[in-house]
Amino acid sequence: MGSSSKNIEQVQEICYLQWMGLQSQRIPELKQLLAKRQSHGDKDNDKKLRELTEMIIGDFKDYAGKRANLAHRHRCSSNYYAPSWNTPLENALIWMGGCRPSSFFRLVYALCGSQTEIRVTQFLRNIDGYDSSGGGGGASLSDLSAEQLAKINVLHVKIIDEEEKMTKKISSLQEDAADIPIATVAYEMEHVGEPNMVVDQALDKQEEAMAALLAEADTLRVDTLAKIVEILSPVQAADFLLAGKKLHLSMHEWGTMRDRRRHDRVVDSEGDARGEEVK
Structure with a gap:
């Protein structure tokens, strides 16, 4: 049974790793189309952006x-509520096996604010080649219209x-885990390791x-992701999905680096302790 559970967990982890690999693959695709749209201002490219964003939503749905x-x-x-393939940092932030849908809105607001600040800075510094007109509208999340913001806010509340x-x-x-019959059986059993059909059925x-x-x-x-993308322009949607993917992958990498540093500190402290004992 233990071996079987481990095999299932491995299959689930492989599924997750394939998903992460696909996210990494989509990042350069998004960057390429966004760069082409920004440099050429070719609105025909919007169709390709919309097709890619729909494909990304489809990826998420398939996963x-x-x-x-x-x-x-x-x-x-x-296994999905505290995945072993996640870092402790990721599991500390998890909700129902993943991120909170409401966090998507926080990402929109954060990007909107940061991009607006960058644009103001660029304008004040009068950087050569800066287009204060916004590149034809809908060029970034700093260009969200009042109507778009209103729709996003209504959806956020919902x-x-x-x-x-x-x-x-x-x-x-x-x-329910502390309810009958589990609690009663746990109280009455002398050895928890013994098989119990009632407990197995309840679990x-x-x-x-x-x-x-x-x-x-x-x-x-x-x-939620699909509805947000519907509200945004093709460029805004691609920008938003790109940021989301980079954030997801970055959180995993940051968590891994923090675990590595924590492990190194423990090893160093144990080495120092052994050195003191030798003295």
């Missing part, structure tokens, strides 16, 4: 489908409400419920 299939088929959804509903569901599910039911919630959360993530 969510694979996760749901692996979670349901093997009754092993709990998604936060959906998140709260799902958080209540997972809270209820977590409370299988728990895994199934968690798998359903994971699929629901992934659907909300995909739908």
Whole structure:
């Protein structure tokens, strides 16, 4: 059973690594089309940008489908709530097996503010070649119109409400772990390692419920991303998706580097301690 669980976890990790690899692949594709749009101002390129953003949403939807299939088929959804292939930093920020859909809006607002600040700085410094007209409109997230912002804000409020509903569901599910029959069996058993059909059935039911919630959360993530992209222009959408992918990959790398530094500090401190003992 332990070997089987490990194999399932490996399949889930491979699925995740393939997804991360695909995200890395999409970054240069987005950069290339955005650079071409910026340098040539060719609006015919917008069609290619829109096709690529739709493809990226499709990638996300396919990945969510694979996760749901692996979670349901093997009754092993709990791996997704604290993945071993994630760094501790990533798992500390995880919500329902992934990022909060509302974090997509925070990314839009952050990019909008940072790009506006850059444009103002460029204008004040009078950098040669800077186009204060904004390149024909919709050139970046700093060009969000009042109508776009209003739509994004309305959607943001709606998604936060959906998140709260799902958080209540997972809270209820977590409370069920201390309910009958699991609590009663745990109290009465002398050796937890003994097989117990009642416990297995209860935990299988728990895994199934968690798998359903994971699929629901992934659907909300995909739908939220798709609706934000619909509000944005092709260039803005590509810029937004590029930032999201870079953030996701960067968080994994930052978490890995922090773990490495933490490990090195522990090794160094143990070495110092052994040196003191020798003295």
